[in-house]
Amino acid sequence: MSTDVDFLVVGGGAMGSATTMSLAGLGHQVLLLERFAPGHHEGASHGTTRNFNPAYADPAYVSLLSRATELWEKISLAGNVQLLNQTGLVNHGDVAGQRQVHAALSAAGISSELLTTADAGTRFAGMRFETEALHIPSGGQLNADLSVATMQRLATEAGAEIRHQHRVLEIQVVSDDLVKVTVDDGQRVSILTARHLILTAGAWTHALLGAGAKIPKIHVTEEHPVHFAPRGSDAFWPGFNHTLAPGLHQGLRIFSPIYGMHTPGEGIKVGWHGTGALIDPDHRPHLAIDEQLSALQDYARSWLPGTDPESFEPVSCTYSNTEDEHFILDRLGPVTVGAGFSGHGFKFVPAIGEHLAQLATGQASAIARFSASRTITTPLFLERRAKAPKK
Template sequence: MSAHTDYLVIGGGAMGSATSHFLAAAGHEVVLLERFDPGHVQGASHGSTRNFNPAYDHPEYVRFLQRSQLLWDEVSQQAGVQLLHRTGLVNHGDVPGQRVIHRVLGRAGFDSELLSISEAQERFSGMRFETETLYIPQGGQLNADKAVSAFQQLAAANGAEIRHGARVLRIEVLGDELASVTVQDASGEHMITARHVVVTAGAWTQALLGTTLELPRIHVTEEHPVHFALKDRDAFWPGFNHTLDPARRTGSRVFAPVYGMHTPGEGIKVGWHGSGAVIDPEHRPHLVIEEQLSALQDYAARWLPGVDPQLFEPVSCTYANTEDEHFILDRFGPVTVGAGFSGQGFKFVPAIGEHLALLASGRTGTIPAFSAGRTIDTPIFLNRRAQAGLA
């Protein structure tokens, strides 16, 4: 392993792998360190499906969407693998919000339609609707495992050194353009110095940085979506997001908004958004919350006639969210941090990787909405969980 490098990226999930790709493609010397083995399931970048959901009205996210849509195709072509499958995506349950997004997306170059209940039901017979639906044809699904592999493949092809099984223990800022990183691997502890360090460590970000940098608080949760078995094999399945009112009496508890997508060979993936137990990623329990699982089955029985709610397979991942659920994309001297992506970040991976590479190399500045020093007036994450009765 190099004892010195220009750019040292810590965390080889999707964001770190994408950042390494864009840094290496720009001709920089890059070392990427990943604590776990390739294809591991300890973080938030594994599995075969993530929604590419363009349903945003915030201008910074819309700009990232526009860039990501182009870059997913570009990276797919370079790596020789299709990463984004455009099946379309539907949002329902929040009609006023959907209409705002419909107007914003139209100005941003995304096609979208507002469908009546009957129109949505006719197109998507595996689902049930009670409100007007926003349909976005350019939405779809991303293959997470293949994306991480593709970005690392491209980074390595441009000279990046990628090391798995390398756990970072400490980061020390030595100067305006120098940091040292203590790394533990199979051969022991080593120190690497770098002109610049990029931290994309997901659920481990706050613990790794400690008091070195002042970041907004990051809440780490363990989530357990499930794959329900298909019952209606003729139904067309877009990705979907469903906003539910936790106060509405439907005979079953609502823990959060619901997301879902078709995972070929595994069924229909369905999950509560950010409802899991708050955990320490070093001591992850891998414990399904039975009440939430039962409520997810009730949801499927009521809203997804195309699946069998009694046949399912749980999966597990971590979320890492800031309290306002906005990203952290900021630079602190020789350290750049990308964090707080869970539950919505994967669709933006190439645009964020490109942005972090530019930020680390001094070619762009911090976006105020994603500054680590922003004021968080509304703790959306905590409020949403409190409304659902989650501690």
Template sequence: MRTTVDTVVIGGGAMGSAAAWALARRGRDVTLLEQFGPGHRNGASHGATRNLNLAYSDPHYVAMLAESVALWNELESDGGERLLARTGVVNHGTDPRLGDVQAALLAAGLRAEFLAAAEAAERWRGIRFDQHVLHMPDGGQLNPDVALPVLQRLAAGNGAVIRHRSRVVELAILDDGVRLTADADGRTEVLTARQVIVTAGGWTSKLLAGVAGLPRLTVTQEQPAHFAVTDDGAVWPGFNHAPGQGAEFAGWYSPVYGMPTPGEGIKAGWHGVGPVVDPDRRSFAPEPQQRAALRDYARRWLPGVDADSLTDISCTYTTTMDENFVLDRIGPVVIGAGFSGHGFKFTPVMGRILADLATGEGPAPAIFSASRPGVR
């Protein structure tokens, strides 16, 4: 079967769903192909919580934060679903950039205040603080398990075609566009399109090998966990903690992020230090040493949880060497990649930028170029 369409989006995670939503609301013909079924757990866009962490000072990211907050509000209104729990986010520890973050957020009209450790401990007694704390009241937790269906439903309402269980197995560049071969529920389908948006997460490098030059993308299997709450009266914000360096902190793998997940406990995890994996050959099993270190961290820094009562989570990160995203167009191929670890909060803005690239309405910031130096 051969079908001709205007724009195909490959990958129905957060960014692909947002790209389809942004294009459809502009009246563009768009078809979204997702290799797995709705609500799958094989990539990076599942689960009930992601922190809307506002701790950026780079002007590109701060501008996107302000736009994101407005667009999430719009999506909540249009979709009729609660997407953001406004708990606030606190960043604490040895991060030297917090002063710059506060200044940048205040200049952008976003709230940010420093608190002494004692005051923070009084407000959020489930967390131990030993240094000053940057409190960002406009932050909170986004819900991917609700947001993705909302984005896809709104896209479909504006004419987008959403196809799950359609795995693209070949992509070829033509003189006037692209040809895609997809395995759709056991059927082979060939689509031709004027252009394609690739938002395939950990599968991006495989899909575009020999088709478009990319920065190096590293896929890792990450293993946060939900810890059982022991202090039912504690109030929990989202949090990010840089516990320090040196012998006192031996065994910590990275800064820690965390947040409350209603009905599941307090989520906490290391940031981007899991084993490198092939996304088609993952074990989904936690690495024992990192799991043990995370329990030790919870025992020391999260007095409001039971460090010995945890439920493991498995997800993937796909990251560039500089941790900036890839947002670019190469011929008829628009690329959105490298979002893991801090991209979800920007989802609706990424959709807008990818739609701009597809329609020619504007370039992405140069820091997201696929050909920028230092990321090969």
């Protein structure tokens, strides 16, 4: 049976854009449908900074990381843009975990160094340290907005078609090589057919797949990191992650590990990881949680002497969290799913797009860590939230 397109990508954020670029680069006919206008703020791919944090010990992630690093450079060269600003990254608070990461990165040929508390404090004066720190020179920040725009530009140059403001209402699997999609373009509702569909719709994944989809549950949260004004101009700011157990720590309310980075022109971005309110993405409140904002200010007073805790601006994004906080990258018949990036997927974007394209074309099989049929035995997301301070 004839189809409108060979490969249909639904969801034009970072992951969908990377997948479209990969498929088009291989010479495939591909159409990308994105529900919102370019540069929208309704998903998880907007803003100018994302933490490029290479601190992984798990071989599945280290492999993806190595490939992603290569591909970010290739995309930057092809697009004549700078997407990754390698300010370095420093992690502290979990000495044993940091040493495991240091060993894993060393084995993979990725440079890292362990710093004493004193050395870390001298080098990164905007932060306070109480433990040994892990410094990874290749870490830094990615420009999310520019990354999405560049990948879409390269995809269209390679022959892909991209349609914004096209909302997919329903996905129907007809056979092993036919998928029907109901689409609203704002003027009319129509049906598109494809030989294979790649779903990269983030917070809308479960709604589009339907209740019978056999993938891990995804919990959608609205997160509100803030940009603190820097205090003075002497401190050098790498990306950073600080591991503290949820609960009370030295009188501070700790909701989760803390991440941060310098966003030029906006300040020092600091946020809790995956602690926001559970939401319906179609009815997103865009409402920060006061006690979490207050706790971030208290954290900054204690741990970030290079910031002004009284001067800040909150920002908003969504997380699509699996319960074990591992991704879903798998093929289910004529549908390939990329979802559940749990607030730590952006650094891997081009490698994930490449892998999803390979799954869709039958050139790769699912990585066990990211299989849709895996058994989740350690629900990290739920356990962390259960330990967080209550009102």
